[in-house]
Amino acid sequence: MKDLEAGSADTRTRSLTGKRVLHALAAASLLGVAGCAGTAPSPGSEPAGEAASSAPAEAPASSAAPEASAGAEPTEAAPAASDQTYEDGEFTQVGSYVSPGGTEEIGVTLTLKKDVVTAVTTEPMPSNPTAKLYQERFSGGIQGEIVGKKLDELKVDKVAGSSLTSGGFAEATDLIKSEAKL
């Protein structure tokens, strides 16, 4: 998390010099739920039956980070450099959204190439990881680590839920847009 905060302070990270920040984000990736070890409740606060959850942050990253690519690679000839609106490179910003416990933050890194977003990584950064003790006995199943699959690739009739961070994501991408503008 320190890396990320540092990265957000000097908000722009160029592709050659910014591996540190990108790596910090990629390690958490879109599955930051599973990966953000620094903010996870301390293992001691939960019963042994759930300790399987403390998977290393790197584990989900390798499988998930490549999938994080949201942008389609341009298939048409890219515009000439002089027509570009945005600078090429990797840009990191932190957006915020309001939760009941106060303002929460999300880290967003976009890779821009010829005005096309070629990669997106996000890292939720819950600022308020209140540890809560859960009782020992629990009759249901435990899944140590869950991952997201692209909805496009699933055959579902409906979707239930509400993503936490859409507001914060939009804020971070707006900041990146204004910074990467040539």
Added chain:
Amino acid sequence: MAVGGSFSFEAIGTRWQIDTAAPLEPGVRAAISGLVEDYDALYSRFRPDSAVAALAAGGGRLELPAHGAALGRLYRMLYRLTDGSMSPLVGSVLEHSGYDAHYSFIPKGPPAPARAWDATLDWEGPVVTASRPVTLDVGAAGKGQLVDLVGGLLTGAGHTEFLVDASGDMLHSGTTALTVGLEHPYDPTRAIGTVQLHGRALCASASNRRSWGDGLHHVVDARTGTSVSTVVATWVLAADTMTADALATALFLAEPDVLAGEFAFDFVQVFSDGHARFSPTLNGALFTP
């Protein structure tokens, strides 16, 4: 279900879509719109002319329609099972946190606990009596109850196959099960699993969820006034939407086994460190690496 009728509208701060196998008659549509409008006029914290706004201004006695009795019983039960964490008096906490009718988002001080139910509120049958001004907040179950009321209206009009979907809080009726994706709490383009929805209700809750006039559904612990951040998302399947909606919130505040003593339901809980728990009878799948 082949969709014969589809009816979409915005109400109580969320998008509604109603699909029916048989065409939806104009009269039924009008009845649904009226039902939703009446419910909003009753409970919205964000309308100065609502019944709960009157209660917030001066306390006193409020006679709800008959369905208010079931809502009160459910809240009372969950107030007990969550040791006071889940309360219709949480509205004052939300306002204190800056989540008020003016959307100020400016906390009015450190988190403050809600008033104890017994000292403030009497909810007997459909009659609510408040000994002082209180902000009554039914956001944790109200949308679900409204989905049930809409479903009842459809059933009463002879519809047997339908899906009422109030942005993810949904009630299904019919012979064919639906496959529903469980949206990733941090990424709306992904799902963390799927469940089969067949002849019952499914509701979801996330820790910064916004619904009901863009606000009533936030999960706040009424005892301490602070938010609960360990559980980041929940889903509940139950026979009715009001119960599923309320339990989706309660699963942020109480253990599943405690709730299972009083309610029949299936659930999924996702925690901030990425692990999940689910009921043994869950008909669905969670995705693993």
